[in-house]
Amino acid sequence: MEATDPYERYARQVLLPGLGTEGQQKLAAARVLVVGAGGLGNPVTQYLAGAGVGKIGVADGDKIALSNLHRQPLFTTAEIGKSKAIIATQKITAINPLVACTAYEYPVSNQNALSLFEDYDLIVDCTDNFTARYTINDACYLLQKPLVFAAVFQYEGQLAVFNMPGNRTNYRDLFPEPPSQASVPDCNIAGVLGVLPGLLGIMQATETIKIITGIGEVLAGKLLNYDIRTHNSTVFEIAPSDRSGFYMPADRSAYEKMDYQWLCGEYEAIALDKQAFDQFLADPSALAIDVREVGETPYPAFPHLSMPMSGLDRFEDNNGYKNLIVFCQSGTRSAKAAGILQRRFGSSSNVYHLSGGLTAYYSQDHGEKS
């Protein structure tokens, strides 16, 4: 039997009631983009290739690392350092040469997502960070493409299908605004058992095949939580939220202008307590910057530059200071300003901000005196 004989290759699934040759033809005509070729993306690409999805794109800017191998079974020790997108497409082409595979060796961003997604019918989100997840969600919403979502944390996974025709519920209906990446540990920090993204990835491939063939009921407008410790799974209904529309970019132009990394707190500056702040004040390589508006009190006794938040755009030169330490009244504006300055000067300066602002700084002073 020829390896290219589709009848033999797909014989066991074509037998299935509800799939048949018609379902197989739908799979062959389908174009699926898998974003992220890691723990989730490995099984997704493997099983979609096995099932005979006609065109599969794999987008990932990362290289294979040793710590990936416990949960990314497409990759081998000898392939460490190679492009995940390239190796994944090679492996799935070897599984099924009838599938047309394309590797995109770069991360998906709001600068490339719209044009990239247009060539596909359906997107599978196998990424590992909120910047990518919101970038993908919003692009799918704007382009009206179904999105198969999964994410994991330690021993639990979430699975959902967003933006289906007739039910355009999406990730922003759950979480309208991105949480900061720092507030939600990823696999690198929280740890993950290799089988968990494996299971969730297979579930994503399942939903993808169901969407293409029309089999069963997809998780549109629903969120499934799966716990591998107990095998408890719970399906929650997601209602459309008014706030989702409020935060969603209105059109392509707004989407491309949105700074997803900033929204997801990737530029978060390190917060300093009074002791650490005082150490920097004594260090000539550090510049203290007051981002309060002119006239706000108290006026600090230490040397500083006044650069109100409202005029921060005009602060374009860090004057060679290696450390920028930003402060305000309560620590809220300084956190935001420090994030902005981190983006602007991150290559030449470290940016910090005073936790709790001058209010906390001087209250500790009083505490010490009394």
Place this chain on the structure above:
Amino acid sequence: MQVVAFGQLAEITGKDFHVEAGDTDDLSAQLETKYAGLKNARYVIAVNKKIVSSNTPLTSNDIVALLPPFSGG
């Protein structure tokens, strides 16, 4: 009512516990007073497996879930 916490929230509140609250805002306020870590955590509330986006009345027979966002992959 019974409250079940998922993901990283279970580390803050415990997996499963009972609270009496009149509505979901009251529930959040009570829990955030009791567990300071919850104040900075992002989560959505589901009442009887329906995720709610605005304040929702609760009765003692309801099962409430606290669902955080996951990012890992």
